[in-house]
Amino acid sequence: MINDIIELITQKQYTKLKAILSDMEPVDIAQLFDDLPERYMPLLYRLLPKESAAEVFVELDSDTQEMLIRGFSDTELKDVLDELYLDDAVDIIEEMPSNVVKRIIQHTAPEMRHSINEILKYPKDSAGSIMTIEFIDLKEDMTVRDAFTKIRRTGVDKETIYTCYVTDRNRVLKGLVSAKDLLLSEEDCVIADIMEKNPISVNTMDDKEDVARALSKYDFLSLPVVDNEYRLVGIVTVDDAIDVIEEEATEDIEKMAAITPSEKPYLKTGVWDTFLQRIPWLLLLMISATFTARIIAHFETALQSSLVLSTFIPMLMDTGGNSGSQASVTIIRGISLDEIDFSDIFKTIWKEIRVSLLCGVVLASANFAKMMILKEAALPIAAVVCITLVCTVFFAKLVGCTLPLFAKKIGFDPAVMASPFITTIVDAMSLFIYFNIATALLHI
Amino acid sequence: MINDIIELITQKQYTKLKAILSDMEPVDIAQLFDDLPERYMPLLYRLLPKESAAEVFVELDSDTQEMLIRGFSDTELKDVLDELYLDDAVDIIEEMPSNVVKRIIQHTAPEMRHSINEILKYPKDSAGSIMTIEFIDLKEDMTVRDAFTKIRRTGVDKETIYTCYVTDRNRVLKGLVSAKDLLLSEEDCVIADIMEKNPISVNTMDDKEDVARALSKYDFLSLPVVDNEYRLVGIVTVDDAIDVIEEEATEDIEKMAAITPSEKPYLKTGVWDTFLQRIPWLLLLMISATFTARIIAHFETALQSSLVLSTFIPMLMDTGGNSGSQASVTIIRGISLDEIDFSDIFKTIWKEIRVSLLCGVVLASANFAKMMILKEAALPIAAVVCITLVCTVFFAKLVGCTLPLFAKKIGFDPAVMASPFITTIVDAMSLFIYFNIATALLHI
Numbered sequence: 001m002i003n004d005i006i007e008l009i010t011q012k013q014y015t016k017l018k019a020i021l022s023d024m025e026p027v028d029i030a031q032l033f034d035d036l037p038e039r040y041m042p043l044l045y046r047l048l049p050k051e052s053a054a055e056v057f058v059e060l061d062s063d064t065q066e067m068l069i070r071g072f073s074d075t076e077l078k079d080v081l082d083e084l085y086l087d088d089a090v091d092i093i094e095e096m097p098s099n100v101v102k103r104i105i106q107h108t109a110p111e112m113r114h115s116i117n118e119i120l121k122y123p124k125d126s127a128g129s130i131m132t133i134e135f136i137d138l139k140e141d142m143t144v145r146d147a148f149t150k151i152r153r154t155g156v157d158k159e160t161i162y163t164c165y166v167t168d169r170n171r172v173l174k175g176l177v178s179a180k181d182l183l184l185s186e187e188d189c190v191i192a193d194i195m196e197k198n199p200i201s202v203n204t205m206d207d208k209e210d211v212a213r214a215l216s217k218y219d220f221l222s223l224p225v226v227d228n229e230y231r232l233v234g235i236v237t238v239d240d241a242i243d244v245i246e247e248e249a250t251e252d253i254e255k256m257a258a259i260t261p262s263e264k265p266y267l268k269t270g271v272w273d274t275f276l277q278r279i280p281w282l283l284l285l286m287i288s289a290t291f292t293a294r295i296i297a298h299f300e301t302a303l304q305s306s307l308v309l310s311t312f313i314p315m316l317m318d319t320g321g322n323s324g325s326q327a328s329v330t331i332i333r334g335i336s337l338d339e340i341d342f343s344d345i346f347k348t349i350w351k352e353i354r355v356s357l358l359c360g361v362v363l364a365s366a367n368f369a370k371m372m373i374l375k376e377a378a379l380p381i382a383a384v385v386c387i388t389l390v391c392t393v394f395f396a397k398l399v400g401c402t403l404p405l406f407a408k409k410i411g412f413d414p415a416v417m418a419s420p421f422i423t424t425i426v427d428a429m430s431l432f433i434y435f436n437i438a439t440a441l442l443h444i
Numbered sequence: 445m446i447n448d449i450i451e452l453i454t455q456k457q458y459t460k461l462k463a464i465l466s467d468m469e470p471v472d473i474a475q476l477f478d479d480l481p482e483r484y485m486p487l488l489y490r491l492l493p494k495e496s497a498a499e500v501f502v503e504l505d506s507d508t509q510e511m512l513i514r515g516f517s518d519t520e521l522k523d524v525l526d527e528l529y530l531d532d533a534v535d536i537i538e539e540m541p542s543n544v545v546k547r548i549i550q551h552t553a554p555e556m557r558h559s560i561n562e563i564l565k566y567p568k569d570s571a572g573s574i575m576t577i578e579f580i581d582l583k584e585d586m587t588v589r590d591a592f593t594k595i596r597r598t599g600v601d602k603e604t605i606y607t608c609y610v611t612d613r614n615r616v617l618k619g620l621v622s623a624k625d626l627l628l629s630e631e632d633c634v635i636a637d638i639m640e641k642n643p644i645s646v647n648t649m650d651d652k653e654d655v656a657r658a659l660s661k662y663d664f665l666s667l668p669v670v671d672n673e674y675r676l677v678g679i680v681t682v683d684d685a686i687d688v689i690e691e692e693a694t695e696d697i698e699k700m701a702a703i704t705p706s707e708k709p710y711l712k713t714g715v716w717d718t719f720l721q722r723i724p725w726l727l728l729l730m731i732s733a734t735f736t737a738r739i740i741a742h743f744e745t746a747l748q749s750s751l752v753l754s755t756f757i758p759m760l761m762d763t764g765g766n767s768g769s770q771a772s773v774t775i776i777r778g779i780s781l782d783e784i785d786f787s788d789i790f791k792t793i794w795k796e797i798r799v800s801l802l803c804g805v806v807l808a809s810a811n812f813a814k815m816m817i818l819k820e821a822a823l824p825i826a827a828v829v830c831i832t833l834v835c836t837v838f839f840a841k842l843v844g845c846t847l848p849l850f851a852k853k854i855g856f857d858p859a860v861m862a863s864p865f866i867t868t869i870v871d872a873m874s875l876f877i878y879f880n881i882a883t884a885l886l887h888i
Contacts, residue, residue: 184596266775315737322729344711358715
């Protein structure tokens with residue numbers, strides 16, 4: 001595909017190229033830019049049909065956007081900006097260096113400039129920062145006919161016209177009417193009679209993840225955003241909610257793997273940035289492994305007299321680590337999905353106790369059989385290893401299920417707090433248990 | 445909240461209860477059932493306003509649904525079934541035991557029964573299994589006025605009316621018209637003139653994750669599902685896509701933590717089922733740790749002569765494991781989000797080589813300083829540990845980034861194949877490197 005495009009460009013077959021582009025979805029065109037040599041980008045962009053140029057622009061990555069903006073004439077820049085929806089404009093501005101931002105702000109219409117500044121003042125992860133202020137607001141005394149006239153006159157973005165919001169004179173949110181309700185009602189009906197009262201809404205300062213979760217829970221296409229006086233200031237649409245849900249899952253996964261989350265895709269993050277995302281956790285976890293070294297050093301005499309004990313250290317640590325992270329990861333995801341909260345702690349502990357005993361006994365039996373069959377160690381050593389297994393799995397699951405809940409309770413992020421540390425804690429714990437049982441049972 | 449409800453039930457304050465319920469969203473009412481003692485459930489359900497009873501029913505968990513169905517009279521069952529949307533009915537049926545399914549099928553209208561059987565025949569993770577067959581299909585020669593008449597007459601579910609699909613006599617998909625386009629067009633316009641041709645569609649047998657990903661990528665509210673002859677058979681709506689996206693992220697997270705995925709929330713899964721989700725992986729990974737035991741046993745003489753080497757085993761293994769899973773988890777998530785595929789393997793390897801050398805050198809320096817300051821070991825031992833660190837991080841990241849890509853290439857699930865095994869592979873590797881460097885450098 002991309003090679004065909006480059007060939008057409010170099011052969012100056014612009015009419016053919018235009019025809020191909022006009023049949024493509026904006027997001028697919030934007031993907032072409034990913035693989036296109038930079039020198040062809042401005043040319044390809046100028047070949048786009050006017051109506052889709054802005055849509056393509058929104059989907060480009062921010063480096064390409066910046067490059068294009070720097071090459072735009074003032075008229076070209078104005079053309080793009082005039083076509084942008086407000087929330088997209090804000091997204092773009094947030095990624096640009098300040099001199100580019102200045103140029104953008106200079107070329108937006110005064111009304112839009114005002115709105116952009118409004119949205120930019122909301123905190124990064126708030127509902128306010130992802131909302132759009134383009135929506136249809138109706139009044140209670142309008143008829144269905146008036147509503148249709150208003151929709152036709154406003155003609156805003158596709159996600160935003162299917163739920164209309166009803167406000168009073170002070171812009172206080174009173175109700176909502178779906179486009180479906182409007183279509184199924186008589187033209188003379190009054191909005192107040194068909195609207196749904198007390199609609200579910202979110203506050204501008206609510207966390208955007210909670211907003212996305214609510215949209216997903218109620219299966220809405222949009223959710224109204226109100227300020228502290230319950231005045232309607234914007235709406236969050238379902239397509240933005242999906243982005244938040246995907247970002248949030250990626251962030252959780254990264255945190256659980258001891259990576260500082262980034263918003264950029266892997267292939268577009270530089271080596272240095274990737275290094276910075278990873279090194280703090282590796283350093284912290286490496287240093288915290290000093291404990292395990294200390295524990296082994298402490299039991300050096302025991303180890304000296306029965307060196308075979310050392311061969312089972314990796315297995316015990318890994319099984320403990322795996323058991324613990326099975327529990328912690330399940331609980332962390334449950335917390336993220338609002339399925340589990342701190343009040344479930346006793347239910348959770350009781351369940352993990354039973355699961356851990358089942359797992360521990362099965363693992364210990366299997367391991368005992370393996371050690372006997374492969375003649376890996378004498379009977380007393382095998383007993384020590386297997387008893388340690390049961391205890392390690394038990395405590396690992398207990399730590400794994402409680403740590404995320406406590407982290408959440410005291411206001412820390414469970415994914416960051418709990419997951420990377422589970423292995424370290426469980427390692428230290430399992431070695432401690434192992435050597436204590438060994439010294440007691442083997443009298444060394 | 446739930447205590448107030450129970451109090452009202454026991455005091456037989458049904459009018460008050462009804463008033464409260466009529467103001468609540470169906471999904472919130474369904475959450476009440478989670479905490480309600482079973483004996484009150486049928487009563488509470490019967491107090492629901494008729495129009496929302498079916499919506500609440502859909503949101504209940506399957507155990508509660510089953511319990512209620514068993515208690516329903518035939519008329520009550522029919523009332524619920526008549527109000528259900530087809531895709532919801534299919535979801536419910538898929539969770540029920542066969543005798544309940546039989547009773548449900550008996551009481552559905554013949555046409556719906558036929559459609560249910562149609563959908564049930566699609567494979568579990570296919571587009572066909574999550575689609576709904578309730579959609580608006582228009583013909584090319586209809587006018588906008590005809591279209592509105594058809595929408596009013598059909599009056600289907602909210603997500604499904606906002607994108608209307610245009611088919612020919614053979615039901616072959618020709619185009620789409622959004623409700624917005626209809627509203628903004630003159631009543632006499634012909635559909636063929638305003639419809640978008642060549643709409644993006646999916647096949648009934650496509651993976652539901654790909655369908656959800658496409659809906660999210662294109663910001664559509666629904667996506668048409670066609671059969672091999674390109675005939676329109678159903679649509680997938682955005683609310684179902686969100687569910688798929690959340691499920692998929694949960695599944696990936698579970699697989700990466702060596703858990704067999706389940707569709708039930710943690711608190712609703714029994715102890716035995718949770719045990720079964722976890723034990724196979726724990727067993728497999730425990731057995732595979734036999735390698736590490738063998739490696740240590742092999743180098744027993746080296747260890748005997750320099751026992752302090754053993755104290756650094758946990759730190760080396762953990763740092764290797766963490767480094768490896770940082771890389772593998774990033775790549776696995778990138779594959780899931782369609783950001784990375786096998787053709788990026790050289791780019792990925794080259795990047796990880798540079799990141800791993802940066803990480804390795806920083807970690808080794810920090811560790812060397814720590815070992816010297818805390819006097820944990822003599823200089824030669826410190827040198828062995830630090831060189832091992834650099835090598836381990838290097839190979840761990842290399843394995844971590846390539847394994848998921850190869851798994852994907854040969855058709856295995858990267859999350860299952862790669863993540864749980866990274867630790868085991870890296871453990872064995874780091875021990876092997878450690879002892880080889882130690883024997884070479886320390887002449888033991």
